[in-house]
Amino acid sequence: xxxxxxxxxxxxxxxxxxxxxxxxxxxxxxxxxxxxxxxxxxxxxxxxxxxxxxxxxxxxxxxxxxxxxxxxxxxxxxxxxxxxxxxxxxxxxxxxxxxxxxxxxxxxxxxxxxxxxxxxxxxxxxxxxxxxxxxxxxxxxxxxxxxxxxxxxxxxxxxxxxxxxxxxxxxxxxxxxxxxxxxxxxxxxxxxxxxxxxxxxxxxxxxxxxxxxxxxxxxxxxxxxxxxxxxxxxxxxxxxxxxxxxxxxxxxxxxxxxxxxxxxxxxxxxxxxxxxxxxxxxxxxxxxxxxxxxxxxxxxxxxxxxxxxxx
Numbered sequence: 351x352x353x354x355x356x357x358x359x360x361x362x363x364x365x366x367x368x369x370x371x372x373x374x375x376x377x378x379x380x381x382x383x384x385x386x387x388x389x390x391x392x393x394x395x396x397x398x399x400x401x402x403x404x405x406x407x408x409x410x411x412x413x414x415x416x417x418x419x420x421x422x423x424x425x426x427x428x429x430x431x432x433x434x435x436x437x438x439x440x441x442x443x444x445x446x447x448x449x450x451x452x453x454x455x456x457x458x459x460x461x462x463x464x465x466x467x468x469x470x471x472x473x474x475x476x477x478x479x480x481x482x483x484x485x486x487x488x489x490x491x492x493x494x495x496x497x498x499x500x501x502x503x504x505x506x507x508x509x510x511x512x513x514x515x516x517x518x519x520x521x522x523x524x525x526x527x528x529x530x531x532x533x534x535x536x537x538x539x540x541x542x543x544x545x546x547x548x549x550x551x552x553x554x555x556x557x558x559x560x561x562x563x564x565x566x567x568x569x570x571x572x573x574x575x576x577x578x579x580x581x582x583x584x585x586x587x588x589x590x591x592x593x594x595x596x597x598x599x600x601x602x603x604x605x606x607x608x609x610x611x612x613x614x615x616x617x618x619x620x621x622x623x624x625x626x627x628x629x630x631x632x633x634x635x636x637x638x639x640x641x642x643x644x645x646x647x648x649x650x651x652x653x654x655x656x657x658x659x660x661x
Contacts, residue, residue, distance in 0.1 A: 354609060357600040358616025364593030366623030368439065369448035369455075370631055371581045376443040380578035381571035386440040387562035388579060390432065390555050392586035397552040400591075404548070413549050416541055417556055423528065423537050428557020431521015437565060438514035446507030448632070449491075452624035454508055455617070456488040456648075458515035462614040465519045466607055469527055473607040480654045481611070484618045487647030490640050491621060519614060525550060526601065526610075547599040551591070618648045 375385050401410045417424050442451050459481045466473065527536040529544045543549045574582075597613075604610045622645050629636055637645065 351609065351612060354600055354603060354613050355616055357596055357603075358613045359619045361593045361596040361600065362617055362619035363623050364588045364596065365617065366452060366620045366627055367588040367593075368585055369443075369452040369620070369624045370627045371585050372440055372443040372451075373448035373628070373632065375578050375581050378575070378577060380574060380581075381569070382440040382444055383437075383565050383569050383571045384574040384578055385443070385582060385585075386437045387566060388574060388582035389436065389586045389590055390558055390562060392583045393555050393590040394552070396586060396591050397548055397555065400548050401552065404546075409543075409549075412543055413552055416539070416543055416549075417553050420528075420537060420539055421557075423524075423539070424553050424557035425560055426557070427521045427524040427528075428554040428559075429521075429561045430517050431524065432554050433558035433561035435514045435517040435521065437561070438510040438517070442507045442510045442514075444506075446511075447628070449621065449625045449628050450507065451511055452621045453488050453491045454511040455515060456484065456621055457512055458519055458617055459484050459615050461515040462519040462523075462611060465516065465523050466611065468520075469523055469533060471607040471610075473611055477608065477611050480651050481615060483654065484615060484648050484651035487644040487651065488618065488621060490644030490647065491625070491637075521554065522598065522601065525554065545602075547595045547602070550598055551594050555590075615651065618651065621645070622648065 372385055376382070398410065401413060405412075439451065439455070446454075463473070463477065463481060524536060525544075527533045528539040532538075597617075600613050600616075601610060604613055625637055625641065625645070
């Protein structure tokens with residue numbers, strides 16, 4: 351469990367770059383559709399290079415063949431877990447600062463539990479206490495800056511993030527069920543290719559492309575600037591490649607629902623990194639006492655996950 355949580359927190363550090371860079375792009379006037387879709391264009395480029403170097407052209411062909419065999423599944427999983435999740439996150443960046451989005455995003459800790467229940471996975475009731483403790487810490491972080499909230503921010507900056515909090519674990523759990531589960535509603539994909547995290551991320555990324563094409567056609571956004579393209583490439587590298595791969599790799603190491611819930615809970619560390627990243631790179635205000643208490647509660651919640659697994 352120590353290894354799982356350490357890897358999960360490391361992925362949270364890389365994930366936090368998303369909130370910081372998205373806020374920077376929004377302040378520069380970049381359209382949210384390009385902030386979202388260009389990330390996955392760059393991810394395909396990076397992942398293709400990684401696949402070619404690690405397994406050669408044959409592995410890339412095998413991955414594309416696996417996508418073709420189960421294209422409906424990968425489009426559904428990719429559009430929900432990658433597309434829907436990140437489109438909503440980028441949309442919210444136009445209305446809320448990065449730390450608000452990062453904090454609100456921690457609702458995914460509880461959302462993951464509902465997703466597990468939807469797929470028939472069981473876990474002890476005390477898991478709810480651990481998750482609630484983390485959420486209480488997140489709430490303190492939000493309430494410490496309550497003066498910055500208004501109704502528009504709540505509906506356009508908050509609600510999309512709450513929906514995204516369900517999309518991400520749902521898409522990832524679909525893939526986990528396809529690889530490890532016996533769910534009759536999800537196709538069983540018993541392929542050794544799914545043991546490679548980069549293959550899995552590439553398959554989900556390819557599956558998200560129909561959504562990105564549809565959003566571009568619907569919104570007709572102005573052309574992205576060079577700065578926006580550069581920032582999205584950094585998000586693709588740090589969050590899309592490093593963070594996502596580490597996170598999915600860690601989820602694969604989990605052997606039961608308790609460990610899966612603990613790994614998903616490490617995403618709460620993102621708010622810590624996002625807060626201090628905003629202070630350092632965007633000149634945001636330093637955390638006040640309420641924020642500090644909230645951050646401590648988040649870390650205490652993660653500690654309880656470790657303690658529970660040892661007892």
